[in-house]
Amino acid sequence: MTYQGVLTKMETEFFSPIQYYLIFKNDFLNMNQLLNKNITIQFVKYQCLNCGLDKPIFRQGFDKQCFYDVAKAxxxxxxxxxxxxxxxxxxxxxxxxxxxxxxxxxxxxxxxxxxxxxxxxxxxxxxxxxxxxxxxxxxxxxxxxxxxxxxxxxxxxxxxxxxxxxxxxxxxxxxxxxxxxxxxxxxxxxxxxxxxxxxxxxxxxxLEFPVIKYPEKPKSLNIKKEQQYSGKLVGIKGQYLIFEDETVFNIRANEGLVVNIFIN
Structure with missing residues (x-):
């Protein structure tokens, strides 16, 4: 299965454990259901959460001009x-x-x-x-x-x-x-x-989080630099995806990035 959309912080439901949802314009993923599955994340482009243009994200999902203009920032x-x-x-x-x-x-x-x-x-x-x-x-x-x-x-x-x-x-x-x-x-x-x-x-x-295995030495994924990453999802905590090789991906810190997500 392949999904494409602009990243925004995962929506959650307060259950035990917490339920996580990645919401795209025309689809959504229940991330809890992807635990123990191999996932590939591929960077496509930028999409400012305010103007929608393909301009480098500055902070909080906004390009630099929008960040200094919009009330939400x-x-x-x-x-x-x-x-x-x-x-x-x-x-x-x-x-x-x-x-x-x-x-x-x-x-x-x-x-x-x-x-x-x-x-x-x-x-x-x-x-x-x-x-x-x-x-x-x-x-x-x-x-x-x-x-x-x-x-x-x-x-x-x-x-x-x-x-x-x-x-x-x-x-x-x-x-x-x-x-x-x-x-x-x-x-x-x-x-x-x-x-x-x-x-x-x-x-x-x-609060209880859906984590199978916690990393001993978490290393943060820079998807803009790496362009693509593949790994087995073993946990979700905060706004982070946790992978078996101890790579972690902060969804919220990457708001405004358009990605492809492949589920193997």
Whole structure:
């Protein structure tokens, strides 16, 4: 079977284990069903997720011009404390920014390679945790807009990490943590503006990923450089495909690339 399409992050369903789907314009693949199968990935061209042109991808699936123009790539995406829609102040497109920023947001703790703090829209729980490869997570604050979530995350970064070590996550070199204790310990550092939104009583969520074999020394596939790769799929975690030879392929980091996928 052969499939062709532009890569976007895999869609997921919260089951045990997580179900993964690679969505193309006219087709989709249930990636869980491809475990233990040989897959060939072949780079075809670029296709910017905004303009659709065959121009080198710069970041987040966009070519350079689109990245600096489109509302979906504003600085507040990566730095939510820069959100200004609650002030009726536009960055690139106020209508879009209000739609995204002025909705409930969650500040959470997730344990993927280590305990980290993060921000996501409430509607993206637990999708965000799945995308990060977290095996456990807990909500600590629910606020009405992205700005409040951003300043809360910024304050907590002084006491807990905010990055995932992708190699450690993929090796499954992790330890279980008591995230309820972490939540309670960090409460005192929540900014006054968000203190009333602290979630007093909840439990952590556990996630199971469809992995047959974890790599000991994961090596990242650069499909643009290699042009083509073949291997047996033995796992999926976060947004990574894991192959038997310990090659790993980050789907999200390759958004905007058109590929052929051959299933042997």
């Amino acid at each position: 504003g600085d507040w995406i990566m730095r939510p404390e820069l959100s200004t829609a609650h002030l009726d102040k536009e960055d690139r497109d106020l209508e879009y920014e209000k739609k995204v920023q002025l909705q409930p947001h969650i500040v959470y703790l997730a344990n993927s390679s280590n305990v980290k703090v993060g921000v996501t829209r409430k509607s993206q729980v637990p999708t965000r945790w799945i995308d990060q490869g977290a095996h456990e997570a807990i909500e600590i604050v629910e606020v009405p807009n992205r700005y409040l979530a951003g300043i809360t995350e910024l304050a907590l970064k002084d006491y807990v990490g905010d990055k995932t070590n992708w190699r450690k996550m993929l090796k499954n070199d992790i330890e279980d943590e008591n995230l309820v204790e972490w939540r309670d310990r960090l409460k005192q550092y929540i900014p006054d503006e968000a203190a009333a939104y602290f979630i007093e009583s909840n439990t952590e969520t556990n």
